[in-house]
Amino acid sequence: MTNPRSLLRPAVGMLLAGTFVLAGCAATPAAAGGDDSEADVTITVTDMSYQPAEVTIHPGDTVEWVFDDGGLPHDVSGLDEMEGVLQSDLMTEGTFTFTFDEAGTYTYTCTPHPMMLGTVVVEAP
Structure with missing residues (x-):
């Protein structure tokens, strides 16, 4: 007769492997504010x-920041009225x-790196 525990081992292994795969997906930064649309501008x-350090867009446009600085950690952190609103994780x-x-x-x-500054100008249509 087959031992019931021997049947559970493969199932538990698959469950753990699936958990690690999903955890890896969750660690990838996603769109802020639940926005899944394509970017209108890339920085x-x-x-x-x-x-570029300054971009001009229209209301409803999406900006995408691509982090590619040789492993140096950076973020996007809004100033003034955008403090706490425009905020990415620290990313490499x-x-x-x-x-x-x-x-x-x-x-x-x-x-x-507070000497790094950028500006988004949103012009009314």
């Missing part, structure tokens, strides 16, 4: 700067997206 975080790679809904000029920085 690259490289060479200790945001490139991957992307962060944010959709700007209202016209205005929004400045952001990198928390560990």
Whole structure:
């Protein structure tokens, strides 16, 4: 007769493997604010700067930041009225997206490198 525990071992192994796969997916930064739309503008975080440093968009447009600075950790951290609203995790790679809904000029920085500054200008249509 087959031991019931021997039947459980493969099932437990598959369950654990699936958990690790899903955990790896969850660790990848996703769109901010539940926005899954494609980016209208892309900013690259490289060479200790945001490139381009200033972009102009329209309300409802999505900006994507691509982190590619040789493993150096950076983030996108809103200043003034965007403090705590425009905020990515500290990242060495991957992307962060944010959709700007209202016209205005929004400045952001990198928390560990405050000399890094960027601006998003949202022009009314």
